[in-house]
Amino acid sequence: MTADAIIAAAQDFADQYITPHAQAWEEQGGLPREFFARAGASGLLGLEVPASFGGAAQSFAVKAEVCEILAGADFGAAMALINSQNVAKKLVTAAPEIAGAYVPDLVIGARVGCTALTEPHAGSDFAAITTRAAAAPGGWRLTGHKAWIVNAAHADTIVVYAQTKAPGDASGIGAFLIDARAPGFQRGTASGSLGLQSCGAGEFQLNDHFVPETAVLGAPGAAFKAILAEINGARLYVAAMCCGMVEAAIRIAAAWGRSRTAFGVPLHEHQSWRFALAEAATDVAGLRALVHAAAARLDRGEDVQLAAAQAKILAARIAQARLPALIHAMGAEGLKPRYPLGRHLMAAQAVGLVDGSTEMLLERVAKLTMKDTG
Ligand SMILES: Cc1cc2nc3c(=O)[nH]c(=O)nc-3n(C[C@H](O)[C@H](O)[C@H](O)COP(=O)(O)OP(=O)(O)OC[C@H]3O[C@@H](n4cnc5c(N)ncnc54)[C@H](O)[C@@H]3O)c2cc1C
Incomplete structure (x- = not known):
């Protein structure tokens, strides 16, 4: 295609x-x-x-x-x-x-498929994971508990990050392919993420699950560095997703503003009403330009660490500010479940956490900025 x-x-x-x-x-x-x-x-x-x-x-x-x-x-x-x-x-x-x-x-x-880093007690502090990979003849035996994993409800082909050394030692973290159809895999409860049920986020348990050496996707030491590079792409596509959610909300609010009358004229003829749309459209245009430029650089094999972190910080800020404003512009109509707006609102909160929370990303931007200005 x-x-x-x-x-x-x-x-x-x-x-x-x-x-x-x-x-x-x-x-x-x-x-x-x-x-x-x-x-x-x-x-x-x-x-x-x-x-x-x-x-x-x-x-x-x-x-x-x-x-x-x-x-x-x-x-x-x-x-x-x-x-x-x-x-x-x-x-x-x-x-x-x-x-x-x-x-x-x-x-x-x-x-x-799904990718599992997070555990009930370790989210932002990824190096603190305790899912254990113990060397065994011909491969590894994995035991541990993963939580908040997108597609946990359905996944059977799972990339799991596990510790081969002491907890907290990033050089011991490896990436392993888990076939959920093999023994030692137990699907757990759903995370129950409001507004995001369709992502199927949930938990699973590994109990002495055997992974052959051929199914090691990232050797201990290399896996941690690799995920830090891969995550730049995730930050950029999550930022693109925010453009999509805010753009959809602009279209929905604009359609309502044309059809709803207040004080004798359609809503959109009130100048201050239109500003909510203008602010949102302006933010989306800026964010989209940042995402497109960084995506092109990523496709050329360039380092996009800074741009990806900045795009996701901005994306969370924009979605968390503009979606409520656009819902407000629709009055009570904006609260109806016939629109995706309520789900988008909760998604905007999740955006501030997934693939590096806003605080973690600000730390990254601060480090790179200090390096660039030193
Ligand atoms: C919808 C959804 C889907 C997800 N999908 C996946 C998935 O597919 N795979 C996966 O592995 N994980 C997934 N996650 C988990 C996600 O990566 C974690 O939520 C994220 O890493 C944050 O961890 P936490 O929720 O445990 O928050 P915590 O790490 O407990 O942090 C709580 C708050 O404290 C802040 N904080 C933490 N440390 C610091 C610090 N040093 N300085 C300042 N502030 C700090 C955080 O920014 C956050 O606001 C998903 C989460 C959600 C909500």
């Missing part, structure tokens, strides 16, 4: 499938497994995967655009889809010799 065909497929998937079902998924506590088969049939689960594995071999910039479109309909569904495709991409690059057993199925949605 060409980039244009992928973008069109994403828009169609958002309009024809996500939008009509998203509120029901929220109320039912999650999206159905069928979601992944439909996403696969639309060509959206192998965006960055080579054609030889059934993927679309597209750039990161295309992926960011797809993220913006999908999140405009539902942030949780966008996260579910992208997290699964990320595992396909990771397998192709980190373990090409075993990728054939998993990636074609991930691309068609017959398998579902």
Whole structure:
């Protein structure tokens, strides 16, 4: 598929499938497994995967655009889809010799992927994870508890980060591929994230789960550094998702402003009413420009650590400020569940946490700024 065909497929998937079902998924506590088969049939689960594995071999910039479109309909569904495709991409690059057993199925949605770093007691402080990987003949045995993992409800192909040394020692953290169909995997409860049920965030337990040496995706020491580099992409596509959510809210508020009359004229004819839209549109234009420029640099193989951190800090700020203002501009109508606005509002809160909280990112920007100015 060409980039244009992928973008069109994403828009169609958002309009024809996500939008009509998203509120029901929220109320039912999650999206159905069928979601992944439909996403696969639309060509959206192998965006960055080579054609030889059934993927679309597209750039990161295309992926960011797809993220913006999908999140405009539902942030949780966008996260579910992208997290699964990320595992396909990771397998192709980190373990090409075993990728054939998993990636074609991930691309068609017959398998579902997720990536698990967080634990009940360790979020921002990633190095504090205690899931243990103990060396065993031919591989490793993993034991531990993961929490707040997108797609935990459905995933069977899981990238797990685990400690091979003492807790707190980042040089001991490795990345391992878990096949949830093998013994020693137990799916746990849902995290119950309000407004984001469709992302299927939840817990799972590993009990002496065996991982062969061929399924080590990142050796102890290298894995920690690799995730710090990979996470730059995640920060950028989450920022793109914020553009999508705020853009969707602008369109919804604008339509309401045309149809609702107050003091004898449509709402949008009141100058101060229009400012909420103008402020939001201006913020989105700036954020989108930052994301597009950084995405192009990432595709050229350049270091985007600073731009990615700044984009996500700005994205959280913009979504957390503009979404409430746009809901307010719709009066009581803005509170109705027929719109995605309430879900977007909670998603804006999650944006401030996922892939590095705003405080962690400010620390990163501060360090890089001090280095640049020293
Ligand atoms: C919807 C959703 C989906 C997620 N998906 C995944 C996933 O797929 N895989 C995965 O591994 N994890 C996932 N997470 C977990 C996410 O990465 C964590 O929520 C995040 O790392 C923050 O950790 P925490 O929630 O434990 O907060 P904590 O680390 O407990 O922090 C609480 C608050 O304190 C602040 N804080 C912490 N330390 C400092 C400090 N040193 N200085 C100043 N402030 C500080 C934080 O910024 C935050 O505001 C998801 C979370 C959500 C909400």
